[in-house]
Amino acid sequence: MEGIxxxxxxxxxxxxDFSVSARLDPGADLVLTTVAAEKVYRSDGPVSRVHNRLELGAGARLAWLPQETILFDRARLRRSFEADLAADAALIVAEITAFGRAARGETLEDALFEDVWRVRRAHRLVYADTVRLEGPVSALLARAAIGGGARAMGTILDCSPGAEGRIEEARACLEAAGPGGTEAAASAWNGHLVLRLLGPEVGSLRERVARFLSAYRGVPMPRVWQT
Incomplete structure (x- = not known):
């Protein structure tokens, strides 16, 4: 089943201040996506907040696959993602962020982006990740040790049972998805699998993410991704 x-x-x-909460009953199988890219407009000071909260019952399966988030210059966003999984629940998450509007050649001269992920399985924290960029974000991403000139970033997390053992399969799918000018790497530990992608613009990175997910999950991307 797909939800939009x-x-x-x-x-x-x-x-x-936006909040999304979803609870999957035991055995449920769902793909959640968004109807279009999410735009975060410039702010005259106040910080916008997005809270995503998921709960998966026993044997439930969820693919959280929103389309990309586009940050305008002077955007200020704090986003949180929390998931509570039953011991045998399966979760795949993909998030893409564009730093500025590529068609306009926009750079982020002054912005705030904070993205906090926390995943618990059987009430135990198994994954934590925080990205925080503030100030001249595009200049920060231009540094070799931070983003190497990237204008878009993608993160894919697989917290499904057996995900750690799929690391070589994931790397093969990532290679087959083609570079498209993007840099990408995959790691696996503590029972989960994580991929990080960086690219010079969001279009090619989005395409690589979509090709990877289609191959790795063995099913096409949601229909709205193809429009």
Whole structure:
């Protein structure tokens, strides 16, 4: 089953506070995505917040596959992702972030982006990741030790049972998905699998993420990704 999240406001403006909560009953199988890319507009000071909260019952399976988030210059966003999984639940998450509007050649001269992920299995923390960029974000990403000039970033997390053992398969799928000008790597530990991708623009990175996920999951991407 596919579910599509819709932001009827058309984007996230200064000070907005959005929350999404989803609970999957035991044995449920769901793909959640968004109808379009999410735009985060410039702010005159207030920080916008997005809270995503998921709960998966025994044997439930969820693929969280929203389309990309696009940060405008002077955007200020704090986003959190929390998932509580039953011992045998399966979760795959993919998030893509574009730093500026590529078509306009926009750079982020002054912005805030904070992205906090926490995943618990059987009430025990098994994955924690925090990305925080503040100030001249594009200049920070231009540094070799931070982003190497990247203007887009993708993160894919597989917290399904057996995910750690699929590391070589994931690397093969990633290689087959083609570079498209992007840099990517995969790691596995503590029972989960993580991929990070960086690219010079969001279009090619999005395509590589989609090709990887289609191969790795063995099913096509949600229909809205193909429009």
């Amino acid at each position: 999240l819709v932001n009827t406001a058309g984007g996230i403006a200064c000070g907005d």
